[in-house]
Amino acid sequence: MYETQAEENPLSRDFTIKSLLKFAFPTIVMMLLMGLYTIVDTIFVARFAGTNALSALNIVCPVINLIVGIGTMLATGGSAIIARKMGAGETVRASQDFTLIIGAGAILGVAIAAFGTVLIDSMIWGLGASRILFSYCREYLFVLLLFTPASIMQVLFQNLIVTAGRPGIGMALGISAGAANILFDYIFMVPLQMGIKGAALGTGIGYLIPTVAGVLFFTVGNGSLHFRKPVMDISILAGSCTNGFSEMVSQGACAVTTFLFNRIMMRLLGEDGVAAITIIIYTQFLLTALYIGFSMGVAPVISYNYGKQDHARLKKVFSICMRFIILVSIVIFGVAIAFGAPLVSFFAKKGTAVYEIARQGFTIFPFSFLFCGLNIFASATFTALSNGKLSAVISFLRTFGLILVFLLILPEFMGVAGVWLAVPMAELLTMVVALFLLYRNFDKKE
Numbered sequence: 001m002y003e004t005q006a007e008e009n010p011l012s013r014d015f016t017i018k019s020l021l022k023f024a025f026p027t028i029v030m031m032l033l034m035g036l037y038t039i040v041d042t043i044f045v046a047r048f049a050g051t052n053a054l055s056a057l058n059i060v061c062p063v064i065n066l067i068v069g070i071g072t073m074l075a076t077g078g079s080a081i082i083a084r085k086m087g088a089g090e091t092v093r094a095s096q097d098f099t100l101i102i103g104a105g106a107i108l109g110v111a112i113a114a115f116g117t118v119l120i121d122s123m124i125w126g127l128g129a130s131r132i133l134f135s136y137c138r139e140y141l142f143v144l145l146l147f148t149p150a151s152i153m154q155v156l157f158q159n160l161i162v163t164a165g166r167p168g169i170g171m172a173l174g175i176s177a178g179a180a181n182i183l184f185d186y187i188f189m190v191p192l193q194m195g196i197k198g199a200a201l202g203t204g205i206g207y208l209i210p211t212v213a214g215v216l217f218f219t220v221g222n223g224s225l226h227f228r229k230p231v232m233d234i235s236i237l238a239g240s241c242t243n244g245f246s247e248m249v250s251q252g253a254c255a256v257t258t259f260l261f262n263r264i265m266m267r268l269l270g271e272d273g274v275a276a277i278t279i280i281i282y283t284q285f286l287l288t289a290l291y292i293g294f295s296m297g298v299a300p301v302i303s304y305n306y307g308k309q310d311h312a313r314l315k316k317v318f319s320i321c322m323r324f325i326i327l328v329s330i331v332i333f334g335v336a337i338a339f340g341a342p343l344v345s346f347f348a349k350k351g352t353a354v355y356e357i358a359r360q361g362f363t364i365f366p367f368s369f370l371f372c373g374l375n376i377f378a379s380a381t382f383t384a385l386s387n388g389k390l391s392a393v394i395s396f397l398r399t400f401g402l403i404l405v406f407l408l409i410l411p412e413f414m415g416v417a418g419v420w421l422a423v424p425m426a427e428l429l430t431m432v433v434a435l436f437l438l439y440r441n442f443d444k445k446e
Contacts, residue, residue, distance in 0.1 A: 052132060
């Protein structure tokens with residue numbers, strides 16, 4: 001009975017490069033659209049609220065990183081556990097564990113919203129906001145904190161719908177959420193002239209769409225994964241957090257490094273410098289969305305075959321993924337170099353100080369795209385293999401450890417150029433470590 005159920009799962013097929021890309025395609029599109037929506041959201045802020053408001057986005061970004069990190073940690077870590085149990089034929093227990101993880105995410109979201117709104121002023125000053133930026137930061141962050149539960153839930157549902165073998169629905173949710181975000185951004189910021197507060201409200205409404213749809217999908221759907229009365233097994237939550245900890249490390253590290261970027265650029269170039277680094281960071285999210293979407297899309301396949309102990313298929317999938325990542329890395333690097341200046345012009349007018357700072361950054365920063373794709377995939381792969389420790393090592397190195405070292409050293413000798421060079425150098429050294437860990441691990445799987 002269990003074997004029959006497992007073979008009916010879309011994850012159980014013998015993937016070719018075409019079928020694997022087809023399976024991952026909805027998740028890739030979802031992440032690309034999320035990146036595009038994020039960029040559009042930022043452009044609305046820059047164009048209709050000003051570059052100071054744009055700087056404020058980056059000042060409060062560390063708080064958002066931590067919220068997303070919590071949701072992603074539960075989603076990716078829990079997905080690996082659930083997919084592994086589905087692969088082993090334990091479908092009832094997989095649904096019970098799924099329900100437990102969703103409930104934990106909802107409770108955490110409410111707690112963060114409550115404590116965050118109480119401590120908001122202290123957080124903003126602590127993040128390094130200037131007096132000019134404080135009011136912008138407070139308006140944006142207060143509204144967004146109210147939507148924290150929905151923020152965490154939408155990350156959980158979008159990941160776990162893929163684990164349930166329905167990536168197309170995940171893509172549809174991503175499209176709907178992003179389209180709503182853009183629509184409400186326009187309504188709140190242009191006709192209603194609500195400024196940066198309107199941007200936060202539009203983003204929050206966007207979170208609600210996948211949240212509500214996810215509840216409906218897993219309540220009334222007839223798939224193998226759906227809501228069941230959970231077993232209160234703390235080890236499942238601990239395992240999800242441990243296994244997905246690399247994603248939390250990644251987001252937490254992004255929070256710290258964004259804070260450092262802001263402080264250094266504020267010291268070197270003031271509010272214009274912070275606005276420029278905001279443009280680079282948000283554009284980076286768009287250009288790395290393909291890596292992230294592909295890695296998320298193939299992770300359930302890796303987890304499923306790992307659960308079945310089908311090492312031949314596991315190696316085949318890994319080989320396909322490596323070839324895809326290498327090709328895409330070269331393409332994205334070329335696009336970033338060729339179209340860096342036009343991308344910057346969407347945020348800041350040509351000839352302004354912000355435009356010139358960001359344009360110069362795009363002559364150096366894109367080299368990171370040659371290396372970060374493999375690092376993102378390697379981290380996601382180890383999470384899918386339930387090896388959260390190695391995944392966390394890769395995430396720590398690329399998003400915090402090495403960036404911290406280079407940010408503290410390079411700007412002292414190279415000025416602003418050292419800020420732009422810190423990320424490519426960190427990604428390059430991390431790639432060396434990631435390649436060593438990947439090939440050592442897969443060589444053992446005969």
